[in-house]
Amino acid sequence: MSTDPQVFISLFIVASTAMLLMPFYPAWQEWRHPTDQEALRVGPKDADDVATLAGAFRTKMVMLMASGDQATYQFIEEVSQRGAVANEAHQELPVVASRAMQTHRAFKCAQPLFAANDLELAGGAMLSEVLAEGHIALGPHSRITGWAHANKTLTLGESSVAVRQISAARAMDLARGCCFERVHAPVIQFGRPVASLARQVGVTSSSPRTPLDTIKNGQPWGDNGWRVEGDCQIPQAHHFTGSLVVTGVLSIGSDAVVDGDIKARKGILIGARARITGAVFCENGIHVFHGAYVAGPLVSESHLMLGAGAWLGTPDAPTTVSAGVILVEEGVVAHGTVWASQAGVVWGTT
Amino acid sequence: MYTDRAFFFRLCKLASCAAASGLVLTARAAQAAAESLPATVTAAPMTLFVSWTERPLAVGLAVVLGLIVLVMMAYGIRHIIFTLSRLFGGQRYPYADIDTAQWPQITVFIAAHNEEKVIAGCLTALLETDYPADRIKIVPVNDRSGDGTRAIIDRYVALHPNRIVPFHRTSGKPGKAAALKDALAYAKGDIAIIFDADYIPGRGLLRQLATPFFDPEVGAVMGRVVPINAGTNLLTRMLDLERSAGYQVDQQARMNLRAVPQFGGTVGGVRLSAVAAVGGWHDDVLAEDTDITFRLLINGWKTVYNNRAECYEEVPEEWSVRMRQVRRWAKGHNQVLYRYWGELMSSPFVTLRERIDGILLLQVFAMPPLLLIGWVLALSLYFLNAGSLVALFIPLMAMVAYGALGNFAAFLEIVMAVLLDGHRRRIRLLPVNLLCFFASLFSISGALVESAVDRLFGRELVWHKTLRYRKLVTP
Numbered sequence: 096m097s098t099d100p101q102v103f104i105s106l107f108i109v110a111s112t113a114m115l116l117m118p119f120y121p122a123w124q125e126w127r128h129p130t131d132q133e134a135l136r137v138g139p140k141d142a143d144d145v146a147t148l149a150g151a152f153r154t155k156m157v158m159l160m161a162s163g164d165q166a167t168y169q170f171i172e173e174v175s176q177r178g179a180v181a182n183e184a185h186q187e188l189p190v191v192a193s194r195a196m197q198t199h200r201a202f203k204c205a206q207p208l209f210a211a212n213d214l215e216l217a218g219g220a221m222l223s224e225v226l227a228e229g230h231i232a233l234g235p236h237s238r239i240t241g242w243a244h245a246n247k248t249l250t251l252g253e254s255s256v257a258v259r260q261i262s263a264a265r266a267m268d269l270a271r272g273c274c275f276e277r278v279h280a281p282v283i284q285f286g287r288p289v290a291s292l293a294r295q296v297g298v299t300s301s302s303p304r305t306p307l308d309t310i311k312n313g314q315p316w317g318d319n320g321w322r323v324e325g326d327c328q329i330p331q332a333h334h335f336t337g338s339l340v341v342t343g344v345l346s347i348g349s350d351a352v353v354d355g356d357i358k359a360r361k362g363i364l365i366g367a368r369a370r371i372t373g374a375v376f377c378e379n380g381i382h383v384f385h386g387a388y389v390a391g392p393l394v395s396e397s398h399l400m401l402g403a404g405a406w407l408g409t410p411d412a413p414t415t416v417s418a419g420v421i422l423v424e425e426g427v428v429a430h431g432t433v434w435a436s437q438a439g440v441v442w443g444t445t
Numbered sequence: 446m447y448t449d450r451a452f453f454f455r456l457c458k459l460a461s462c463a464a465a466s467g468l469v470l471t472a473r474a475a476q477a478a479a480e481s482l483p484a485t486v487t488a489a490p491m492t493l494f495v496s497w498t499e500r501p502l503a504v505g506l507a508v509v510l511g512l513i514v515l516v517m518m519a520y521g522i523r524h525i526i527f528t529l530s531r532l533f534g535g536q537r538y539p540y541a542d543i544d545t546a547q548w549p550q551i552t553v554f555i556a557a558h559n560e561e562k563v564i565a566g567c568l569t570a571l572l573e574t575d576y577p578a579d580r581i582k583i584v585p586v587n588d589r590s591g592d593g594t595r596a597i598i599d600r601y602v603a604l605h606p607n608r609i610v611p612f613h614r615t616s617g618k619p620g621k622a623a624a625l626k627d628a629l630a631y632a633k634g635d636i637a638i639i640f641d642a643d644y645i646p647g648r649g650l651l652r653q654l655a656t657p658f659f660d661p662e663v664g665a666v667m668g669r670v671v672p673i674n675a676g677t678n679l680l681t682r683m684l685d686l687e688r689s690a691g692y693q694v695d696q697q698a699r700m701n702l703r704a705v706p707q708f709g710g711t712v713g714g715v716r717l718s719a720v721a722a723v724g725g726w727h728d729d730v731l732a733e734d735t736d737i738t739f740r741l742l743i744n745g746w747k748t749v750y751n752n753r754a755e756c757y758e759e760v761p762e763e764w765s766v767r768m769r770q771v772r773r774w775a776k777g778h779n780q781v782l783y784r785y786w787g788e789l790m791s792s793p794f795v796t797l798r799e800r801i802d803g804i805l806l807l808q809v810f811a812m813p814p815l816l817l818i819g820w821v822l823a824l825s826l827y828f829l830n831a832g833s834l835v836a837l838f839i840p841l842m843a844m845v846a847y848g849a850l851g852n853f854a855a856f857l858e859i860v861m862a863v864l865l866d867g868h869r870r871r872i873r874l875l876p877v878n879l880l881c882f883f884a885s886l887f888s889i890s891g892a893l894v895e896s897a898v899d900r901l902f903g904r905e906l907v908w909h910k911t912l913r914y915r916k917l918v919t920p
Contacts, residue, residue, distance in 0.1 A: 121873040131870035132676030135689070137647055137755040144544075279545070318635070318718030320661060322745060324793070338661035340745070356661040374659040376539070392546050392659050396539045408545075417542035431545035 145260040145279065149226050149244040156189060156209040156226075171196055174204055195229065207241075214245075218252055231263075235270070249280070271425055275439040279432045281410055285441045286425025289385075289404040304334035304352055316340065320355070329353060331366065338373065347371070349384070356391065365389070367402070381418070385426075390414065401427045503831035506822050510835055513819040520812060523805055524855035527698035532861060537701045538751060540656040548580050550634030551655055551714070555585045556621045560642035561593040563759070567642050568601045572608065576651035582633045583609045585642075588624035589616070594642075621710070622733035626726040629717065638714040645673070645757045646712075653754035654714050664719035664746025665737065667696065668712040668754030677762050682874055683881045684760040684767070686859045693862035696750040704802035705742060706750035710734030711758070719746045732777025735807075739785045742803060745794030768888045775810040775892035776899075782807040814890040 125131070159167045171192040192210040201219030208214075210227035218234030224241040225231060231245040235252035242260045243249065249263035254272035260279070261267070267280035271287070307329065316322035320338035327341040331348030338355040339345070345359035349366035356373035357363070363377045367384040374391035375381065381395040385402035392415045393399070393407060399418035401407075403426040408414035413431030421439040433439065553571055557564050564585065571583055585598045595613055602609045612628045629637065636658050638651060650668065657666045669692040675685035699706045708715065710733060720726055723740040730736045738748050761767040789795060789803050826835055856875060863872050898904070 118876040122876045125870065125873040126679055126682075126877060129676065129682075131868055132682055134673050134675040134685070134757065135671045135755070135866050135868070137671055137757060316745065317661075317716075317722050322794075340662045356659065358660055358662050374661070376660045376662075378539075392543050392656075394539050394543065394660075396537070412547050413545045414547070415543040415545045417539070432542075434542040434544075436542065 145242045145244050145262045145277075148224070148242050148260075149262075152189075152207060152209065152224065152226050156191065159189070160191065160193075168209075169206075171204075171208070171210075174206075175202060213247075269441050271441055271443055273441045275433070275435065275441075277432065277434045278439075281413060281430060283429040283431075283433060285401075285423040285427040285429070286443070288428075289426030304332050304350070305330075307333040307335040310335070310339065313339075326361075327359070345377075363395075385424070392417070394418070398422070400424075403427065407431070407433075500829075500831065503826060503829050503834060506826055506829070507831060507834035510819060510822040510826065513815055513822070516815065517812070517819070520805065520809075521855075523802075524858055526702075527695055528855075528857045528861050530698040530701045531694045531865070534698075534701050536697070537703075538749075538753070540660070540749070540751070541653075541753065543656040543659065546656070546659065548577050548652065548655060549636055549658060550580050550582075551576070551636040551638055551651065552582045552584055552632040552634060553638045553640065553651070554625060554628055554632075555583070555640050555642050556588065556625060556711070557585055557590060557594050557598075557642040558588040558621070558624070559590045559592045559594060561590070561597060563643040564594055564597050565601070566645050567640060568598070568609070570645045570647070571640075571651075572601075572605060573648060574646060574651045575648050576655070578608065580634075581608070581651065582631075584628055584631050585609065585611050586624050586628040587611060587613045588621070589614055589619065618728055620728065620731075622726065622730055622736075623728035625733070626728045629720075629726055632717055635717050636714055637717055637720075639711055640756070641711040641758065643759045644712060647756065650712075650754055650756055653751055654712075657749045657751070658714070658716055660747075660749075662745075662747050663716065663749055664723075664741035665708040665715045665748040666713055666754075667706060667708050667748060667750045668756055669693070669696070669750075669752050670709065670712055670758050671755050672760040673757035674759050674762065679874075679877065680764060680767060680881075681760050681762055682871065683878055686863060686871065686874065686878060687881065688760070689862035689866055689868075690855065690858035692750075693752065693865050694858040697752045699802060700750040700752075702802075703796070703798060705738070705799050705806055706748050707806065708734050708738045708741075708748045712754065712756040715741075716746070719744075730777060730780055731773055732781060735778055735781045736784075739781055739789060739803065739807070742795060742799060743785060743788045743792040745792075764884065768884065771885050771888045772892040772895070775889040776896050778807070778810040779893060779896050782811065810889055811893065813886045814893045816886065817890050 156168070167188065168191050169188045171190050174190050175198065187206070189207045189209060190204055192208065192212070192214060195212040196210060197215040198217050200217055201221070202216045203221040205223055207224040208222055208226070210225070210229065210231070212227075213229035214225070214227045215230070215232045216234060216237065218236050220233050220237040222239050222243065225239065225243040227245045229245070230247045230249070231243060232250040233252055233255055235254055237252055237255040239257045239261060240259070243257065244261070245263040247264060248266045248268070249261060250268040251257065251270060251273050253270040255270070256274045257278070258276060260277040261275070262279040265280070266282040266284070267278060268284045269275060269278065269286070310321045310323060310327060312325060313321040313323040313327065317338065319336070320340065323339070323341045323343070326343035327339070327345050329335055329347045329351045332350040333348065334352045334354070336354040339353065339357045341359040343360065344362040344364070345357060346364045347353060347366050347369045350368050351366060352370045352372075354372045357371060358376040360378045362379045363375060363381045365371065365375070365381070365383045365387045368386040369384075370388045372390045375389050375393045377395045377397070379396065380398045380400070381393065382400045383389065383393070383402055383405045386404045387402065388406040390408065390412065394415070395418035397418065398420040399416070399422070401421065401423045403424040405427045407416050407428070408430035410430050415431055416429055416433045418435060419437045421433065421435040423439065423441045425441065425443055555564070555567055555571075568583070568585065587594050587598055598611050602611050610631060612631055614624055614627060617623060617627060625639065636655060638654050640646060654666050654668055657663045670688055672681060672685045672688055674681050676682065696706050715737060719741060720737065723744045723746070727733060727736050741748060761770055786804060786807060789800060789807070795803065823835065856878070859875060859878065860872055863869070
């Protein structure tokens with residue numbers, strides 16, 4: 096059989112050209128007959144926010160209850176008697192507690208729960224989504240798998256877990272051992288209040304500090320700020336005014352005051368009873384020791400440890416605390432939002 | 446003004462003319478070179494290790510080509526790293542969780558020059574944002590408009606006298622940078638958020654752009670730009686793909702990797718004290734956004750990117766407008782490269798990673814001309830019978846072809862960006878993106894030549910406004 100090289104060359108050229116042009120066929124089709132040309136949808140960013148979810152749920156429940164059609168929802172008493180295992184007809188129906196509700200045994204509910212008044216459930220409760228117009232109080236070892244919002248206060252018993260977002264319009268208490276992701280309230284109390292430390296904060300905040308006019312190894316930077324290449328230390332009971340950027344570890348001594356925003360790359364230690372009136376940012380871990388106060392946003396890209404009696408934001412000026420992992424000792428009080436993207440835990444005083 | 450088809454045919458014609466001319470010239474040069482060589486040398490078989498003394502021209506050209514290949518390969522690798530970071534790396538944006546705070550005073554500037562078609566939409570959207578009304582001042586910067594822009598702005602001011610403070614500029618240096626420089630005097634607070642008039646900010650956008658400024662190291666912030674007229678024609682669809690890659694993958698990856706996210710001059714903001722600390726707003730540049738990004742970087746300030754701070758914009762619907770835009774970007778970018786590459790390399794505040802990414806970013810618009818030179822060199826070596834000299838580069842060239850063809854927004858980045866956005870079917874248009882690439886290649890190369898000529902003759906750079914397509918809206 097004779098093999099003419101011209102044939103192979105021609106075949107090669109044809110095959111190469113075909114391979115090259117092949118992707119242009121669907122491209123041509125898409126150009127001439129578009130199937131996907133809409134602009135990217137820029138939606139609201141708060142669609143999964145607890146306030147939005149709670150608002151939508153409230154509207155839905157008010158409409159259902161106003162319609163008078165009791166086949167569109169179920170009462171909590173029925174669910175309580177039936178137990179967590181619902182039959183098919185009840186699987187999708189929201190649950191309503193039309194008056195103040197108190198249970199003495201573990202209550203489990205896989206459907207969204209709307210409480211028109213207070214809701215007090217015994218330990219071991221398991222809920223998916225909860226909205227209460229009054230208080231919510233859950234006993235120890237309870238679990239909220241979705242979101243929860245109380246129009247007054249929300250209390251979680253010891254070792255409870257809130258997997259997603261919980262919020263309260265007035266105040267929130269998370270007992271020791273609680274795990275959380277995102278909590279929001281004007282006042283958030285973690286564990287039992289530490290009265291002695293609170294008193295200490297009050298005493299030391301008015302004690303005199305030595306003004307700190309220059310930062311060791313630092314250079315003036317920006318508008319009333321300093322920049323330090325390497326580690327930096329604000330000595331104990333000193334007062335520094337201005338923003339501070341540190342490429343190493345920043346240590347703020349106990350009873351020191353920083354009037355400004357601070358940032359460090361490798362870590363921040365905020366000493367006992369120290370006060371920061373601005374924001375705190377760190378690309379690594381932050382350790383806030385007992386009784387310290389941070390007024391502005393407190394953000395760590397890694398982990399955050401909040402010592403007993405630490406105080407974050409004020410009722411008049413709420414703030415955000417955010418980190419991958421947040422470990423909170425008892426007695427910490429935050430005003431605003433505490434957001435642990437991986438896990439947050441309330442643990443005992445060390 | 447070209448339609449898609451007219452532009453395509455024109456481009457084909459230009460490309461074929463250029464290729465034919467290049468081939469003829471290269472062949473002539475090669476023939477002349479070959480004739481000048483001794484017979485023994487021309488007849489000698491080429492090897493990979495031919496010496497400099499035997500074939501100095503061929504070896505020299507091969508070395509230059511090799512360097513170009515290596516540079517192009519660096520960009521290819523960069524694109525792959527960015528894409529992998531976006532797909533598998535940790536997604537970094539530490540400011541996203543800040544939803545409760547004492548929001549700082551901000552001033553929103555809207556750059557407007559003959560923007561009667563779009564300015565009302567931007568002002569309406571800004572008035573509807575959820576940023577505390579007492580902490581925001583809106584300053585429309587009406588830069589010598591000759592259309593109805595001023596009247597529209599004044600109508601809004603009459604309706605919202607406490608929230609909008611107009612800046613009608615009737616004289617002075619033309620251009621967005623110069624207008625913004627003058628308008629900054631009207632700022633209240635330390636944070637300036639900047640929009641172009643065709644942008645339509647969403648309800649929560651201002652808060653998203655303001656949060657990074659709680660970080661004292663942040664000098665500028667950049668949000669994501671989304672074409673609102675993506676489906677208008679082939680060009681807008683191509684630009685939509687390019688924008689997706691540029692923001693969804695490229696900018697976010699640079700944020701993830703702690704490299705150099707870039708302030709884009711709109712849908713973003715700057716810290717005014719930082720700008721003042723690095724020498725103020727420059728009005729003698731075509732790319733004031735790139736200029737400020739690099740001056741901030743060199744002086745230790747960070748620019749951060751927020752992929753969720755999305756805002757609609759209009760992209761050019763005509764090729765001529767697009768080409769003019771690309772030329773302006775290229776000239777502006779090269780201007781910044783020329784001014785700051787030395788400082789970028791020597792600044793004590795810049796990390797090694799930022800230095801590498803920064804210099805690669807600065808040279809992006811120098812790559813297309815370099816690629817063209819590479820093509821000419823490759824052809825020259827072929828006609829010089831020195832193909833074997835570049836045999837070593839052949840595996841690298843495969844990669845370069847991949848990286849270079851998608852140089853403006855690498856193909857891999859486009860695919861992943863579009864997938865991340867949830868738009869699977871528009872990926873089918875990807876091969877057509879070659880068109881954009883070739884068009885940009887010649888445009889950018891031309892811009893480089895123009896820049897050199899401008900510099901040589903001391904000509905001032907001229908700002909060209911991008912055409913708007915929206916229908917006229919009145920308040």
